[in-house]
Amino acid sequence: MPTNLIEGPPGEVALAELCNVSRRYRRGGTTVTALCGADLAVQAGEVVGVAGPSGAGKSTLLRLLAGLERPSAGEVRLGGLCVWPQGQHGRPRLPRPGFVMPIFQDPAASLDYRWPVWKLITEPMVPGWQACSRAIRQARAKELMASVNLDHIDPRARPGELSVGQCQRLAVLRAVCAHPALMVADEPTSALDVVTAAGTLRELCAAASPTTAVVIVSHDKALLAAVATRLVAVRLGGVVEVQA
Numbered sequence: 001m002p003t004n005l006i007e008g009p010p011g012e013v014a015l016a017e018l019c020n021v022s023r024r025y026r027r028g029g030t031t032v033t034a035l036c037g038a039d040l041a042v043q044a045g046e047v048v049g050v051a052g053p054s055g056a057g058k059s060t061l062l063r064l065l066a067g068l069e070r071p072s073a074g075e076v077r078l079g080g081l082c083v084w085p086q087g088q089h090g091r092p093r094l095p096r097p098g099f100v101m102p103i104f105q106d107p108a109a110s111l112d113y114r115w116p117v118w119k120l121i122t123e124p125m126v127p128g129w130q131a132c133s134r135a136i137r138q139a140r141a142k143e144l145m146a147s148v149n150l151d152h153i154d155p156r157a158r159p160g161e162l163s164v165g166q167c168q169r170l171a172v173l174r175a176v177c178a179h180p181a182l183m184v185a186d187e188p189t190s191a192l193d194v195v196t197a198a199g200t201l202r203e204l205c206a207a208a209s210p211t212t213a214v215v216i217v218s219h220d221k222a223l224l225a226a227v228a229t230r231l232v233a234v235r236l237g238g239v240v241e242v243q244a
Contacts, residue, residue, distance in 0.1 A: 013080040014041040015181050015213045016065050016100075021074030023060050034060040037074075040232065042182070042213045047205050049224030050217045052234035058217045059186050061234060065215060066100045066184045067092040079181060098124050098178035103185040103204070107167035110174070111159045117141065118155035121170060124178030144173045148203050165196035172203045183207055183214045189223070201227050 018040040025032045035057045042048055042065070052058045063069040064076055067083045070092070076083040079095035094100065101124070104110050111120050118141035125132050125140065138155055145151050148169055159167050168188060175183050185204055189197035201216070205227050208214045218224050224231055 014077070015044050015079060016040075016042040016215075017075075017077040018061070018065060018071075019075040019077065021064055021071045021076060023057075023064060023069065024072040035064065040065065042215060044181070044211055044213050045208055045229075046213045047208050047227060047229045048213070048215045049221075049228030049231045050215060050234060051219065051221040051224050051231060054219060056234045056236055058234040062184050062186050062215060062217045066102055066182065067094060068102065095181070098180055100182045100184065101175035101178050101180040103168075103171050103175055103183065103188050105187040105190055107159070107164065107171045110171050111167055113159045116156045116158060117145075117153060117162075117170060120159070121145070121173050122177055124174065140177065141173075144177065148173065148199075163196075165192050165200070168192060168196075168200055169203060172200060172207075176207055179212075181212055183212065185214070185216045187218055188216065189218065189220075197223070 018038050021035065021038050022033065023035040025034060038061060040061070050058045050061060060069070064071055067076060067078055070084050078099060081093060081095050083092045083094065085093065102110070118138045121141040121144060122132070122137035125137060141155050142151065145153060145155070150166065150169060150173075153162065153166065159170070162170070168191075172185075172188075183204065188204065189200055192200060201223070204214055204216060208229075216224060216228065221231070221233070
């Protein structure tokens with residue numbers, strides 16, 4: 001499969017880049033290629049929508065872009081920094097804590113159901129285990145919740161007391177609280193009704209700024225087209241189309 005070149009808008013240094021990246025998995029006695037020779041550059045301020053059918057490789061592309069998986073070939077850069085230097089083993093190298101914040105399809109994957117809402121949202125405020133006071137964190141949680149009309153929820157509530165849609169919106173607020181340079185969301189609206197999905201996407205897109213980019217994966221191309229500044233279509237392990 002040929003290399004697929006995806007150019008973002010002009011800029012000095014892309015926030016995130018895939019450079020001729022491939023990803024292969026071993027399944028039983030065979031090797032499966034999930035992504036092959038992909039190039040993608042994401043700039044600050046962009047909302048990039050990644051669409052494609054199930055099994056095309058779009059979730060793999062997202063995990064590679066976020067440094068959540070090591071590529072089989074090629075290079076991943078975040079903030080101009082090579083995430084997986086040659087010979088490095090173990091954890092990825094990131095420009096700073098909280099540089100990338102993921103939002104998953106299932107909020108249960110990212111929210112500790114034993115914690116109160118205020119603690120879940122503000123966990124990224126304490127990088128390196130440097131404690132912020134409870135009062136400061138609770139005030140910040142209330143501020144963020146009010147910004148998305150969730151101020152009717154008791155900050156002391158547990159996720160199990162909330163709806164799936166409310167939990168997903170809390171996951172978005174938690175990501176925002178880290179002041180990330182890159183937010184990545186994998187099918188964040190698949191379990192939500194139409195109204196809640198639209199609200200969640202609006203909150204995700206609102207996070208894009210002169211210092212922050214947002215990348216959203218979805219099988220629903222029409223939904224992405226309504227909110228993204230740029231669309232990337234992935235089919236059979238390769239990026240094959242770019243639309244402004």
